[in-house]
Every structure is written in C-alpha cells, then in structure tokens.
Amino acid sequence: MVSNYELIFIVHPSVSDEELAGEITKVSDLVAKLGGSTSEVTQWGRKKLAYPIKKSNEGNYVLAKIDLNPTKIGEFDSSLKMSNTVLRHLIVNPNN
Numbered sequence: 001m002v003s004n005y006e007l008i009f010i011v012h013p014s015v016s017d018e019e020l021a022g023e024i025t026k027v028s029d030l031v032a033k034l035g036g037s038t039s040e041v042t043q044w045g046r047k048k049l050a051y052p053i054k055k056s057n058e059g060n061y062v063l064a065k066i067d068l069n070p071t072k073i074g075e076f077d078s079s080l081k082m083s084n085t086v087l088r089h090l091i092v093n094p095n096n
Helices: 019-034 069-083
Strands: 003-011 035-055 058-066 086-092
Touching: 003 019, 003 069, 019 035, 019 058, 019 069, 058 069, 058 086, 069 086
Parallel strands: none
Antiparallel strands: 003 058, 003 086, 035 058
16 A cells, blocks of 8 residues: 655755755655655755754755655655755655
8 A cells, every 4th residue: 555745855955956866866766665656856946944954054955746655654764864965854645
C-alpha cells in the first residue's frame, strides 16, 4: 500500500545551484531505495530563513511529491535527519 506525501526540505546554502540537482537526486534515490517514487520536484530557490539553523541564515527550498509505503516513512525521516546538507524537512500527507 502506497500513500502520497509532500516533502519540503531546506538544503544548506553552501550547496551551489549545480550541486543542488545532485542533492535532489539523492533524496529521490532514497525514496526509490525504500520502494517509493518521486512524481514531481519544484525548486523554490534560495530564501532567507526565519531564524538561523545550524548557523545558516538562508537555504535552498525544495518541494517534492512522493509516493511511499507508510511503514517506511520513519526510516525515510531518520535518513533525512542524518543528512549533512538537509537543514530541515517536513513530510506531510495532504490526504489527512
């Protein structure tokens, strides 16, 4: 059983625009490794943060629509938390 989710994540500002595509691919590959798929990715660009996160005042915002088994969300969440380049992330099920 697969559910639809929206993932918003902020990538560290030290990652250049060229490297940002690679970071997005890493997240999509992680979803695929867990048996899911990424259907749409939208880059919102570099924006100022409301408050500093890990001594950064801005970050690259990305929205991704993913399909993933709900039992794998915890593992996916843990993997994103361990990432050095993802400052923050939020996984939302828009159907609930």
